[in-house]
Amino acid sequence: MTHAARDYARGSLAAMALGAALISTSAVFVKWVGIGPTASAFWRMGLASVLLLAWFVRPKVRAGWKPDARVLGLLAVAALFFAVDLWMWHRSILYVGVGLGTLLGNFQVFALAGYGAFVLGERGGWRLWVGLLLALFGLALLLAPGWEGFDARFRTGIAFGLGTAVAYAGFLIFFRAAQGQRAEVANEALLWWMCVFSAALLLAMTLAGGESLSPRGPRDWSALLAYALIAQVFGWLVIGRVMPKLPAGVLGLCLLLQPLLSYVWDALLFGTRLGPVEMLGLALSLAGIFLGLVRGQRKPAETAMDAAA
Template sequence: MSHAYTRGALAAMALGAALISTSAVFVKWVGIGPTASAFWRMGLAAVLLLAWLLRGEMRRAWKPDARVFGLLVVAALFFAADLWMWHRSILYVGVGLATLLGNFQVFALAAYGSFVLGERGGWRLWTGLLMALAGLALLLAPGWEGFDARFRIGIAFGLGTAVAYGGFLIAFRAGQAQRAHVANEAMLWWLCLLTAALLLPMSLLGGEALQPQGVRDWSALLAYALIAQVFGWLVIGRVMPKLPAGVLGLCLLLQPLLSYVWDALLFGTRLGVVELFGLGLSLAGIFLGLVRGQTRREPATATS
């Protein structure tokens, strides 16, 4: 791989991570409920991706076989649960912390590999896990006594997001590995469509109003679907195999790091010295978790 090509792939990966880092911002901006906003994210993304799939060369590469479709259904179930919890975590604990908690999915995947597949985690994984947990403790410890029940539930939802997203990745990667002629864009379209179909009744049963309120809501939801779900995922999906795991891990850390930047700039969230040290420690731990499979060339993955 040439250095010029590497720089191009690196720039594209950084762009993709920056795009998906905006996800939680749009959730905070819309005036409808958390499940309803998740439905619109996936539903609008499905419509936007359909236009891509209707191009002539893509029409023959959109229909998966029964086994791959079954894996997509399982992936959609996990992803619907992921978005249901993550959107609530965003509203309860804030953009930055909710995104950081979602990135703990690297340890959920490691647990699956260890307990189900019999993989050995190695020193990077266990060191990274301890660092990430210690960093999280430092982030939460200074104000823990003053946090209300809603905030603490938001922490639980954030960690639940990591578990659900790990389940999604396992199923979706299995489907991608067996997709044969099916285009990756088509896999993403099916995921969006199936997840939206699950989130619609979840929103209605939860008593949430589906109708966005005015231009502000529609603009935020359309940007959420287009920037975070379509552009972000397509860019990352295309460039991810072209970068070594260590570089990829550093690029993906832009997502939780930038989410704290957006949180500070747009919502006034401020971290003290202890919290900043905790954030850095957690990010370093997540990085070690992301590159744990470097010798196996296991791809790291962005979060929701």
């Protein structure tokens, strides 16, 4: 490999790590805002749809901004899954914490593999099954030390976190289908449509749930704007641009930064601490998720799309 090629590879690796680190901050902003969990999800998608308009100044994006009816339909279904995903994930974050809520969402790699196995007839290979067992055993170790003392709210948060994994897998299935049929439509345009559809659904869900839509002053506005810009816009666009340039194994390791860093933010900002057994559980869960991400030597693009919400 030439010096220029090595520098290019290092640059791609650094960009991928940056994208995963950006997305890892998502749950922090959810904890910081003072409005309800559905309302904060609406603002994430609503503000992101406005911010993404900046990409329409590019001729390629502007020329291919409107997909055909079939692709729009797939994006609408993907947006429905993503809205449900955020509805559950935000509650999981508030109920069980930043780190555990993010880790549970990353279990979507196994929900997606289950769809591939039972619907598409795909073989997961040994990595999938070993990864699933490791992840479940690690989760059990994370929860076992305090399970008897957890209240109903915490246990509901666990259920919401696992539900997030299933909903995010549904989003990936339909969003990838839309990408496969997008023709000349730019990926940025697909992301914009998905944000618009999701924001509309989350607006209806917020109003139906009786939550207030109004952020409580500059602190809330700053957190919501950062949430939309850092997690939804920059994080997704950086990962989407770099993911075809790196092998699946490297991408899988980079993407593990998201749940790992979420525990770092949880400890630094919210005082969450893990004991030795819980640390072992976290390590085993991350190892299992890594094996799930790289199951069957899948394409790098598919691996990178498996980043959690």
